[in-house]
Amino acid sequence: ESLTRNFNYEEFKSLFLTQFFPQYLQLLFQQIEQWGNNNLWLSDASMYYILSFIEQTIIQKTTWNLIKAHHNSILEHVVFPLLTPNEATLESFENDPQEYIHRNMELWNDSYSPDLAAASLLTTMVSKRGKTTLQPTLEFVIRTLQSNVGNFIDVSLESALKVESCFRIFSCIVDRLSADNSPYVNEIEGFLMAYVFPFFQSSYGFLRTRVCEICSKVGMLDFQQATILEIIYKGIMSCLNDNTGCLPVQLLAALALQAFIHNEQFQNALEEVVVPTMQKLLQLSNEFESDTISGVMQDFVEQFAKQLHPFGVELMNTLVQQFLKLAVELHDASNAQPDDLLDMDNLPDESDKQMAALGILSTTISILLSFENSQTVLRNLEQSFYPAAEFILKNGIEDFYRECCEFVENSTFLLREISPISWKILELIGEANSMEES
Numbered sequence: 001e002s003l004t005r006n007f008n009y010e011e012f013k014s015l016f017l018t019q020f021f022p023q024y025l026q027l028l029f030q031q032i033e034q035w036g037n038n039n040l041w042l043s044d045a046s047m048y049y050i051l052s053f054i055e056q057t058i059i060q061k062t063t064w065n066l067i068k069a070h071h072n073s074i075l076e077h078v079v080f081p082l083l084t085p086n087e088a089t090l091e092s093f094e095n096d097p098q099e100y101i102h103r104n105m106e107l108w109n110d111s112y113s114p115d116l117a118a119a120s121l122l123t124t125m126v127s128k129r130g131k132t133t134l135q136p137t138l139e140f141v142i143r144t145l146q147s148n149v150g151n152f153i154d155v156s157l158e159s160a161l162k163v164e165s166c167f168r169i170f171s172c173i174v175d176r177l178s179a180d181n182s183p184y185v186n187e188i189e190g191f192l193m194a195y196v197f198p199f200f201q202s203s204y205g206f207l208r209t210r211v212c213e214i215c216s217k218v219g220m221l222d223f224q225q226a227t228i229l230e231i232i233y234k235g236i237m238s239c240l241n242d243n244t245g246c247l248p249v250q251l252l253a254a255l256a257l258q259a260f261i262h263n264e265q266f267q268n269a270l271e272e273v274v275v276p277t278m279q280k281l282l283q284l285s286n287e288f289e290s291d292t293i294s295g296v297m298q299d300f301v302e303q304f305a306k307q308l309h310p311f312g313v314e315l316m317n318t319l320v321q322q323f324l325k326l327a328v329e330l331h332d333a334s335n336a337q338p339d340d341l342l343d344m345d346n347l348p349d350e351s352d353k354q355m356a357a358l359g360i361l362s363t364t365i366s367i368l369l370s371f372e373n374s375q376t377v378l379r380n381l382e383q384s385f386y387p388a389a390e391f392i393l394k395n396g397i398e399d400f401y402r403e404c405c406e407f408v409e410n411s412t413f414l415l416r417e418i419s420p421i422s423w424k425i426l427e428l429i430g431e432a433n434s435m436e437e438s
Contacts, residue, residue, distance in 0.1 A: 017063070051117035101248050170191075316367055
């Protein structure tokens, strides 16, 4: 790299931009147009790299000038259809909700997914070239929604899929729309009320899921209408307690709830249903192996410590059981025999389990700290936590040593003494260290 700094490639740069790039870009647009007309098949990887290349051209001023005139066409004929759910996506929503959450709610990134490349391209367009692209993007979304929403509840599947794509586009640009210097910041509230929140009651679960995902991004907005927070609260709680048991709807409702948990109006309403809501979060944590729900529970414990006090020990017991289930599975996977590794395709990805387990341990520490004024409960919480500490230390699961020791450190500080349980854990720590040294 230091060597290349001594050379100037201006001549090559100029040649590339004037002779090669326009022709190459024209070829890409021709391929995309044929793909859009179903006259050319492009693999997911091909579309991904084409869109990623175009995204890079947006950032540079010299190449952006060649892209600018095509923005509306790219939005309408490339981004919009790619963000529209296909048959495989709908099947995943119904039959493999965990996979749907991972792939479509942006909890992780799939390297060769054209829809995620389209979302990234769109985000870069409005963040880097917002003066040119933000208004036409918003106008396209509103125009498409107006022609497809109907009476909101009984829209056709075809219209519902177009609404989902519009919502995904809006989700990509909402941060730019709500920025302090945005000319649209005062219009978001009206847009949400007119086009988004009515779909809290949609018969399509994927739309209810997306409404909750949008809500998770607008928690910091200063809403002016007095009734809007009540509408959001009722919508989120309705989705969280979804009677169809739809995991994506419930999970994204939990994340939306987290976005508003520091709002006073939400707090006042939640105080009446703290325990059943916490029980629902525990249920979701057990169903979905990720640290996502653990973060929601941690915020919930910190915000409603007083209301949860009578259930602290029961809550700790439930979390420890969930942790042990994950820890046993992780331990078994780490000790798999060579013959078990032959069929690599059937091996589960353990990273989600590990993150979920770490999230649960962090939540147990939050619960412990919320009882700093109750010595009796603290001792009971220590007792409840002990099986988790014992399993971690006896099996040498180093990934969880830090949280285990942090729990003991905090309990010792709060009790102002080393309790019998802490002594037992300290002995196990000593034994674990001896085993490592030998």
